[in-house]
Amino acid sequence: AAKAETSAPALSFQELAKSITEDQQVAAGYKAQVVVSWGDALHGGMDAFDPLLLTPAEQERRFGYNNDFIGFMPLPVGSQASDHGLLCVNHEYTNTELMFSGLKGESAKDLISEDQAKVEMAAHGHTIVEVKKGKDGWAVVADSRYNRRISFLSTVCEATGPAAGHARLKTKADPSGRKIVGTLNNCAGGKTPWGTILTAEENIHQYFAGNPEGTPEARNHKRMGIENKPEYGWGRFFERMDVSKEPNEPNRFGWLVEIDPYDPSSTPKKRTALGRFKHEAGTCVVNPDGRVTVYTGDDERFEYLYRFVTKGKFVPNDRKANMGLLDEGTLSVARFDANGTVSWLPLIHGKGKLTAENGFASQADVVIEARRASELLGATPMDRPEDVETNPVNGRVYVMLTNNTKRKPEQVDAANPRANNAYGHILELTAPGGEGKAANHTADTYQWDILLLAGDPSKPDVGARYHPDVTSNGWLAAPDNCTFDNHGRLWIATDQGGDQAKRGVPDGIYATQVDGAQRALTKFFYAVPRDAEMCGPEFTPDGKTLFVSVQHPGEGSTYDKPSTRFPRFKADMPPLPSVVAITKKDGGEIGG
Ligand code: FEO
Ligand code: CA
Numbered sequence: 001a002a003k004a005e006t007s008a009p010a011l012s013f014q015e016l017a018k019s020i021t022e023d024q025q026v027a028a029g030y031k032a033q034v035v036v037s038w039g040d041a042l043h044g045g046m047d048a049f050d051p052l053l054l055t056p057a058e059q060e061r062r063f064g065y066n067n068d069f070i071g072f073m074p075l076p077v078g079s080q081a082s083d084h085g086l087l088c089v090n091h092e093y094t095n096t097e098l099m100f101s102g103l104k105g106e107s108a109k110d111l112i113s114e115d116q117a118k119v120e121m122a123a124h125g126h127t128i129v130e131v132k133k134g135k136d137g138w139a140v141v142a143d144s145r146y147n148r149r150i151s152f153l154s155t156v157c158e159a160t161g162p163a164a165g166h167a168r169l170k171t172k173a174d175p176s177g178r179k180i181v182g183t184l185n186n187c188a189g190g191k192t193p194w195g196t197i198l199t200a201e202e203n204i205h206q207y208f209a210g211n212p213e214g215t216p217e218a219r220n221h222k223r224m225g226i227e228n229k230p231e232y233g234w235g236r237f238f239e240r241m242d243v244s245k246e247p248n249e250p251n252r253f254g255w256l257v258e259i260d261p262y263d264p265s266s267t268p269k270k271r272t273a274l275g276r277f278k279h280e281a282g283t284c285v286v287n288p289d290g291r292v293t294v295y296t297g298d299d300e301r302f303e304y305l306y307r308f309v310t311k312g313k314f315v316p317n318d319r320k321a322n323m324g325l326l327d328e329g330t331l332s333v334a335r336f337d338a339n340g341t342v343s344w345l346p347l348i349h350g351k352g353k354l355t356a357e358n359g360f361a362s363q364a365d366v367v368i369e370a371r372r373a374s375e376l377l378g379a380t381p382m383d384r385p386e387d388v389e390t391n392p393v394n395g396r397v398y399v400m401l402t403n404n405t406k407r408k409p410e411q412v413d414a415a416n417p418r419a420n421n422a423y424g425h426i427l428e429l430t431a432p433g434g435e436g437k438a439a440n441h442t443a444d445t446y447q448w449d450i451l452l453l454a455g456d457p458s459k460p461d462v463g464a465r466y467h468p469d470v471t472s473n474g475w476l477a478a479p480d481n482c483t484f485d486n487h488g489r490l491w492i493a494t495d496q497g498g499d500q501a502k503r504g505v506p507d508g509i510y511a512t513q514v515d516g517a518q519r520a521l522t523k524f525f526y527a528v529p530r531d532a533e534m535c536g537p538e539f540t541p542d543g544k545t546l547f548v549s550v551q552h553p554g555e556g557s558t559y560d561k562p563s564t565r566f567p568r569f570k571a572d573m574p575p576l577p578s579v580v581a582i583t584k585k586d587g588g589e590i591g592g
């Protein structure tokens with residue numbers, strides 16, 4: 001449980017007022033600077049960005065759309081440098097009507113051309129870009145040898161682990177079942193202790209057209225939400241995006257993908273041992289015995305929280321020795337009991353109900369249909385498990401549960417205690433063994449507690465729970481991503497979607513202590529521009545820069561009539577999803 005005291009300094013910044021504006025806002029005494037935006041050139045000799053002239057080939061050489069996860073990877077590799085490194089950034093999805101002129105809302109997907117579809121495919125995936133901090137702040141290093149786009153359109157990834165090469169991963173274009181073109185809907189992610197990136201493939205269902213009924217994968221696709229209701233127009237042009245023609249293609253997405261950002265020629269690896277679902281994140285922690293635990297959520301209402309523990313042990317200072325660690329180990333799913341215990345239920349073929357009788361002929365079937373396997377084991381359906389992070393100071397694990405307005409009163413349980421949960425909550429898990437590095441994230445059971453129940457604490461019917469001193473500006477809604485500073489203080493990014501306009505509450509960054517007298521006293525630090533969401537909070541090792549992702553500014557409006565033109569505010573430029581660097585004006589640590 002939480003400690004009564006903490007050595008972490010108080011969060012001394014003066015919090016922002018809740019107001020939605022066309023520009024970003026940060027607490028007084030801090031500076032928020034745009035580092036890289038959609039369309040920025042990643043290689044030398046390229047023209048300035050003109051969205052009206054964008055081609056698929058160009059997009060593959062420029063920063064992608066809707067940046068989400070940010071990993072700061074110091075240069076040189078293995079150092080703790082805080083003024084030079086690689087930004088490894090996910091590009092989750094595209095907003096068709098904001099990328100192209102003349103398209104509107106719902107019909108945009110039916111109106112785009114094949115070339116525009118290819119631009120969208122190229123704008124998905126990941127960017128690795130070298131950045132340096134100078135006297136004018138952070139800047140991209142143009143034409144760095146590290147700069148690289150990984151896209152859905154063209155980057156060949158390799159499947160590894162139990163589902164690699166399995167019949168259910170084979171397609172006409174790839175009879176090997178191992179060579180997968182692209183990575184898709186890259187949401188949050190994580191960094192491994194050996195200096196690679198994990199990128200989480202999340203809402204992969206929304207891209208696939210065609211009726212899955214009558215295909216051998218019908219039940220599987222239904223569970224993943226693939227039901228001939230695509231939100232993109234790609235299925236009109238590409239056979240692989242139509243499940244009636246290529247029923248196995250979706251089985252090649254929904255994985256955690258490992259990328260080595262320090263080797264620009266490396267092949268991204270889809271680590272199938274960690275299961276297939278709508279992965280939100282992949283947070284690693286080294287255990288006292290050297291094995292590595294990866295936490296990952298499945299972001300959908302009533303889906304589950306997962307953990308993977310490697311079989312092998314982490315070898316410090318030897319990157320190569322660790323590169324296959326994520327291919328062997330045990331995937332487990334969480335069951336939360338009312339007595340405050342969380343049990344990790346192993347998803348192992350042949351054990352319990354995970355047998356051929358139930359449609360699991362091998363571990364490949366178990367990982368491909370991890371959701372169905374988890375349900376059979378009695379895992380607890382959660383209120384949309386998004387980011388999961390371990391606190392480097394107290395060793396506890398924090399789970400962001402965004403919301404779940406579909407939970408009915410009879411479906412309430414101790415760990416998901418509110419029906420019609422419109423605001424979300426944060427759980428705190430305590431592994432046995434001790435604090436910090438002593439915590440044993442391989443144990444079969446942990447204890448769990450509630451850090452906070454989000455929403456407006458002044459409205460009794462909301463049922464919010466925080467520190468009693470939380471202000472009208474400091475309460476939050478829809479916790480999505482998070483990170484910790486070096487003092488173990490929690491920084492939360494929120495994503496209310498369209499609710500922020502309705503509530504008049506902007507998304508942004510909220511910070512809180514998790515131990516001591518100010519536990520769960522959240523304070524509002526940064527606000528996104530209109531109709532954006534906040535993703536990717538990431539500190540440099542010195543805690544003096546906080547990188548954040550401004551995703552989909554202007555969502556819900558159009559290229560020709562956007563609700564904001566952040567960050568350039570020029571009449572001929574639409575809003576641009578951007579990575580922002582927040583620093584303290586006096587050069588000190590973020591948060592005080
Ligand atoms: Fe892509 Fe669950 O956020
Ligand atoms: Ca998210």
Ligand code: CA
Nearest residue numbers: 387481482483
């Ligand atoms: Ca995070």
Ligand code: CA
Nearest residue numbers: 480495533535
């Ligand atoms: Ca989100």
